[in-house]
Amino acid sequence: MAGIIMEIVQKGWPISRIKKFIYLGFLLVAAIFTVLYIVKTNPINYVSDKLPFTLGNEKPRFLFSIYGSGMNGGLSKPMDVTFVNDRIYITDTGNKRVQIFDRSGNSVGLFGKAGNKAGEFKFPYGITGDSEGLIYVSDMRNANISVFDRAGSFVKILADNKQLNKPGGLYISENRLYVSDIAESKVKVFDLNGKKLLEIGKAGRGKEELNSPNSVSVEGNRVYISDSGNDRVQVFDTEGKYINTLGFENNSKTSMFVNPRGIGVSGGRVFVASKVTSYVFALDQNGQKIFTLGGMGQEDENLALPNGMFIDEEGRIYIVDSANQRLVVYQN
Amino acid sequence: MKLTRLSLILTLSLALVMAISTAAFAAQAIDSGPVKGDGRSDYAATPKNTTTTYPGGIYLEYDANGVAKDIHSNYQRNTDACASCHATHTAVGASLLQWANVTDTCNACHDGTITTTYDVVYGDFANGTRTYGGLFGGTTEGPNSLSKHNVGEVNIAAAPGGNSAGKADGFGSEWGKSFECSSCHTPHGQGRNFRILHPDVNGLATINRVKGETLTSPDNLVFSSLKAPWLYGRPYNSSNFSDSTHTAVYVNGVKQLTGFSIDYKTGKVTFTSPPTGTVTAWYVPSFKVTGDVANKLTANEKVTYKEGFNEFCGACHTDYAALTRGDGKRLTGVYQEAYRHAFGFNYSSGPNKKGLVFSNNAAKSMTNEFTCMTCHVAHGADQTWWTDWKTKSGWEGIVSGENAGSSALKRLPNMATCESCHEKGKGDYTY
Structure with missing residues (x-):
């Protein structure tokens, strides 16, 4: 590249050759992005995953907090968050509704009300979105998953209490919906029509067994499950085959997590919300701790019983700071 | 000329991009590096101990199987769990508590999201079985007759029948404090009480400190075994602490600093060299509340209630219980006089008493003691809880709704709690 630039500076190229050079460059970039679009791969994540190093020890930067809407009231015991349709959706569990904010944290609406009829909530918990912009909300008490359009109009019940007992965290990857069933201590995988495809894990305390899993997150072929009652994160592949366990640094017998909840993966790091210790741990791919965020408190960069978490394609980390009744946003 | 200018523009553009990239990387480098000591793995864990018990201390006995017994015993797994309630240097309350409201912390697990323990919000556990203690509610729509202990919302002084002025007095010392889960429960299990109920509820055990019990026979220095276990005092073997609240041991009137140990579980003092003369102990006997839980979770x-419930509830609902118990025929009350229903008696015979829960109090030789728990649940009640509880016996002919609006934490709605024993039924005007 340097040689080409020097040649241009010293000798000058014919204009037709420069044009050809620029056109070829455009074509190359367009071809790369077309391929990435077709295979539904985020170029930033793709490159960061291929690089032989992680982002190092740099902590994400605190951006802002969302406490709710002035007009509609604050958040009450928020439990989970997702980012889809260029909107932030938060399960406002204590108020039995979902609040919607734009990317800057401005309130743009809400949906849902208390009840046990279709589209109503008793304990709205997990929330996620699909590529069509539909919003999926699990209700731990009504034992179902409701689907809403991007504005919050109820569309359908995807799975009900015949298929679910206590649904918690949700995640959609490759048109498959991953649901942590807290009471049954397993993760259930559905297609987006509600057909169950697979179950991962079973109740217990041993390897490959789960105890009250509250959250699930998928990155590539890896399914990360917060095994909340066992104070650890277990990793399976998308077909349910066990890969490894996170939380035990340097073969320690004690986990670094206490009641882990939300999980997010970004830039080669795995983020885990350790609810009772009020930290979010950042781990490398080998499960070694890189740094922590939070710590009990009410200041901007504190957390108090963090629960759900979501990391968007631009590396923004959304952490539900449940006891502080807010959402905090970091930039990875 | 044109080509030279174009070449120059391209070169300068590339240089600009490189300069911005370098600055961005440099900016990140300035803020790099983890903060040492901010993660729990930097701390040493509390040693595992499978044999030693801590009868009045910080930890419950170690449980290898926390599900079967008490999950709060597993603190040795992670010392940072303490930080959810305690702060070493920046606490806002006594006992290094850093929360004005500890209820959120309790509900991190007890809100139904950990199914191997009790869900106190909904009042059930994993398989949908309803708890004896009822629920704190907040999960159903519209009026459903919910009444509850308002944890996190009021001060202890708000207790009906208590000191509404909120000032410490001879019947309680914590009236002015926020009413939380920790007002009735002690997460560490001090006192070994049923359901980890607090051994110093409303500070009443401290108020009732035994100020000098003397034994003249030092061969067997067990102080009033009926008053054991004792609450741990802070270092009894230090002269730096006053005697106003702490445990202390005297020999012939001289405070002992070393040469003895105390078994808080039994109230026994053991000396390295048996002393001659009188031994005197100052100590705080814990509130004792007992019960059994068969087939837990x-x-x-x-659940079988046994001893201590009237006294426990009466620590805050002073006028309703404890010191001035009523019999329905005379005025009683510390803060406000009224005629009050009798309690603390044995219901040996009479109408069916269905749907109510009586205590098996061996200490009083009562197999059917009428207590606060007979008619009331501890946490709260609403229509949903009653509806599910109806599967128990004794609900024949009872509708689960409450006409009065508030359900007053009753085990049965409306006047069913009264009718279960009194069976007045249809009026009889023939007398």
Whole structure:
């Protein structure tokens, strides 16, 4: 590249050759992005995953907090968050509704009300979105998953209490919906029509067994499950085959997590919300701790019983700071 | 000329991009590096101990199987769990508590999201079995007759029948404090009480400190075994602490600093060299509340209340219980006089008493003691809880709704709690 630039500076190229050079460059970039679009791969994540190093020890930067809407009231015991349709959706569990904010944290609406009829909530918990912009909300008490359009109009019940007992965290990857069933201590995988495809894990305390899993997150072929009652994160592949366990640094017998909840993966790091210790741990791919965020408190960069978490394609980390009744946003 | 200018523009553009990239990387480098000591793995864990018990201390006995017994015993797994309630240097309350409201912390697990323990919000556990203690509610729509202990919302002084002025007095010392889960429960299990109920509820045990019990026979220095276990005082073997609240041991009137140990569980003092003369102990006997839980956390869980419930509830609902108990025929009350229902008696015979829960109090030789728990649940009640509880016996002919609006934490709605024993039924005007 340097040689080409020097040649241009010293000798000058014919204009037709420069044009050809620029056109070829455009074509190359367009071809790369077309391929990435077709295979539904985020170029930033793709490159960061291929690089032989992680982002190092740099902590994400605190951006802002969302406490709710002035007009509609604050958040009450928020439990989970997702980012889809260029909107932030938060399960406002204590108020039995979902609040919607734009990317800057401005309130743009809400949906849902208390009840046990279709589209109503008793304990709205997990929330996620699909590529069509539909919003999926699990209700731990009504034992179902409701689907809403991007504005919050109820569309359908995807799975009900015949298929679910206590649904918690949700995640959609490759048109498959991953649901942590807290009471049954397993993760259930559905297609987006509600057909169950697979179950991962079973109740217990041993390897490959789960105890009250509250959250699930998928990155590539890896399914990360917060095994909340066992104070650890277990990793399976998308077909349910066990890969490894996170939380035990340097073969320690004690986990670094206490009641882990939300999980997010970004830039080669795995983020885990350790609810009772009020930290979010950042781990490398080998499960070694890189740094922590939070710590009990009410200041901007504190957390108090963090629960759900979501990391968007631009590396923004959304952490539900449940006891502080807010959402905090970091930039990875 | 044109080509030279174009070449120059391209070169300068590339240089600009490189300069911005370099600055961005440099900016990140300035803020790099983890903060040492901010993660729990930097701390040493509390040693595992499978044999030693801590009868009045910080920890419950170690449980290898926390599900079967008490999950709060597993603190040795992670010392940072303490930080959810305690702060070493920046606490806002006594006992290094850093929360004005500890209820959120309790509900991190007890809100139904950890199914191997009790869900106190909804009042059930994993398999849908309803708890004896009722619920704190907040999960159903519209009026459903919910009444509850308002944890996190009021001060202890708000207790009906208590000191509404909120000032410490001879009947309680914590009236002015926020009413939390920790007002009635002690997460560490001090006192070994049923359901980890607090051994110093409303500070009443401290108020009732035994100020000098003397034994003249030092061969067997067990102080009033009926008053054991004792609450741990802070270092009894230090002269730096006053005697106003702490445990202390005297020999012939001289405070002992070394040469003895105390078994808080039994109230026994053991000296390295047996002393001659009189031995005197100052100590705080814990509130004793006992009960049994059979088949814990299973669908067949059965709770039997035993001793201490009237005294426990009466620590805050002073006028309703404890010191001035009523018999329905005379005015009683510390803060406000009224005629009050009798309690603390044995219901040996009479109408069916269905749907109510009586205590098996061996200490009083009562198999059917009428207590606060007979008619009331501890946490709260609403229509949903009653509806599910109806599967128990004794609900024949009872509708689960409450006409009065508030359900007053009753085990049965409306006047069913009265009718279960009194059976007035249809009026009889023939007398």
